[in-house]
Amino acid sequence: MGDANRKYFVLDTNILLHEPFAIYSFKEHDVIIPMTVLEELDRIKDSKRDVARDARVAIRALEDLFHDATPEQISQGIPLPSSQEATGTISILADYILQETVKAFADKEGDNRILNGVLYLQEQHKRDVVLITKDINMRLRAKGAGVRFVEDYRTDQLIDDVQYLTKGFQCCQGDFWSQVPEVNSKTLAGKTYHQFERSVIDPTYLNQYIIDEESDFAGRVVDVNDHKVTLKDLSRERMSHRGAWDIRPKNIYQGMALDALLDPEIDLVILTGAAGSGKTLLAMAAALEQTIERNMFDKIIVTRNTPDIGESIGFLPGSEEEKMMPWLAAVTDTLEALHKNDHCTEGSLKYICDKANIQFKSINFMRGRSIQNAFVLLDECQNLTASQIKTIITRCGEGTKLVCSGNLAQIDSPYLTPVTSGLTYMVERFKNFEGSVNVHLNGVVRSRLAEFAEENL
Template sequence: MTDIARKFYILDTNVLLHEPLALYSFQEHNVVIPMTVLEELDRIKDRQKDVSRDARVAIRSLEQLFQDATTEQISQGVEIDHKGVQLGGVISIFADHHASFIQESFSEDEPDNRIINAALYLQKSKAPAKVILVTKDINMRLKAKGAGLKFVEDYRTDQVIGDVDLLSKGYQKVEGQFWDNIKECETFNRGEDTYHQLKSEKILNPYANQYVIDEKNDFVGKVTEHFKDEVELLDIGYDRLMNQQAWGITPKNIYQGMAINALLDPKVDLVILTGPAGCGKTLLAVAAALELVIENKQYDKIIVTRNTPDIAENIGFLPGTEEEKMMPWLASVTDTLEVLHKNDNCSASSVKYIMDKANIQFKSVNFMRGRSIQNSFVLLDECQNLTASQLKTIITRCGEGTKIVCSGNLAQIDSNYLTPVTSGLTYIVERFKDFEGSANIYLNGVMRSRLAEFAEEHL
């Protein structure tokens, strides 16, 4: 590749915090790390936050690439070697501050400004080569474009889909009645269950544990096997689906019915629930957990955890044990327990009794690393605020006999560096959809109240 054809990618700090190994994602092109980025990574690596680990991973990766390089080679660039494989690209460190030759567009008081100034300098000095600033900071992208930088991009290498509207919902709806235009079908029984094997032309891109429904609510099936041109469906039936119960809770719509079916299925180890606020994600998950732990005795305990913004600082100021500190963050679960037992003579005593009987444990995400969780029902709430690597860390903690439920609302992302398409929740929905031990359901419709439903639609 010619020097002109090689692009220069200038990486912002937040890119390396989002994906520490992003250094290896730019193939045969030039990767430039401003000195300001190294300084920011140095400040972050010793914090008591989860991002400090990502900062350390990024620093170690850079050290490995530059360990044998001279000062001149570091500034000019060294070849990118990833696990012994030459990727064809070159990485360098650019001294972007205290350099009189840089034409300033902004004052150098802010790290972002120094990085933008460096990008503008490289755009001028490396012309006609293409210089691209890569950052996950939307405001920084706007500032850079306003200052005259021609090419500014988000880091998208980790995206599995281009638009969140393309995210798999866990089911597909067939127009009209399902059996219309089905010409060939082989029906057989396995035990008490009925299966249909038919041509897959009416079911587009089927995957394991995907539900199939029709507009008339006459048919509900679940994909159990799919071949090149055929698909095998378990015939569940609409009435059977809607009459399921989990701790006294019955589904209010077909989407909740599919969710309960997946939650109670012993063959499904991972259930992913997405949907708007008030659609019943937490209620159904908690009800299913109590049903499986107390009534069916399928699991020994329930572990509840969730992402907590600024957890490393704020959690330390709360009194009590780890579980007591987590209680404010997990109020949605305790509220759900109260709803499930609101008709008891003494609901407060019932909730306390159930929490002891089900051995419900509230844990911080920060303390999940290194654990091996056996024979447990794990509820991971608010997953939309987790990255793919954070979710991987938690899911890989699950050992034999453990079921994990990941729930979240992609419209309520609080992280500064995540969007619906880069959220870890989106990532696992797409990555696990072909895994026979997982199911995902988008719970369409707000069941909490008419007020919540109106707010979800109009605000």
């Protein structure tokens, strides 16, 4: 590729906080890091914010590249290592020496210096200069200031639009079996399996549920190859009457979710859906059922991501669990709902928490742990990045079941969108893993008020 087609990519600070190794993602193009970005990384690396670790990782990655380079080489650009499949260069721009053309409020000095640097590069080079930032307002300000090319960081996006995200089930029109020309059925250990041509339900993947509109049929894909697919026969009626901790599914979507939650062969269950669709309630009911009634797990660990938890958790009184309670109110509300008909709800909750060994943990302290024989509920994980999701999943040892729940319409992180959320990343990466199930819960069952609000507000 000629130099005319090569571009300069200027990275904003939030790109390196979102993906510390983003410098290797631009292939044959040249990457430029403004000095202002290094200053901001330096401030963040010693802070108590969640992103401090990512800042340190990014700084170490840059140090590995520049440690033997001279100042002239650093300003001109040094080749990126070919082992990272990147053939461009990386350089540091001393943007603090440039004459200001963009001026604004004092609290935006860093952003202004980055914009001034991009405008300077635009004037100095004939090649396209592209500012990469995840800050939407920064993109608007850049365009208003005269930056010709401004983009979001999309390398980590597995899908272009969240509407293409798999829902974990396939609903066939009409009667399912009328669409299957030939089927081979067999029964093993009291369970019925059907094998037929893959083209009938293609595209499909492991552990996808298959339902239809007319009959009682429901199944789950347990084996798939280039030509054939094998379904495990489940039956809608059986799923609708299956219970956990006195909770029964209110619709077929909850039935599929409960089937996955109670299946001992499934290690990871991903539940997505609107507020009030029953994600947390089903997960807690299944956790209590399998921990207390079936003795399958030694404990239940509940954790979730919270905005600015690193700064704010320390100012709350009490132990780690007591500090976590304000953010885990959704879980304690669910426990109360499960025992609202008991003679003494408060006494029941205390007994259940002790009996099931329910532990409320901060996600900050999950790194480095090895969790054995536990039912782990990760709530509100739409606010996690892909690397944070990986940190949690790699903690899970033998005999541990992980349930991740979230609603992509309720993302609080300023750097995440539905297509870059760790929840989306996890759904796509695990859809062909034999030990995981993903179910999108349609419908709001919390109340008619919540249902109307979800549909009309």
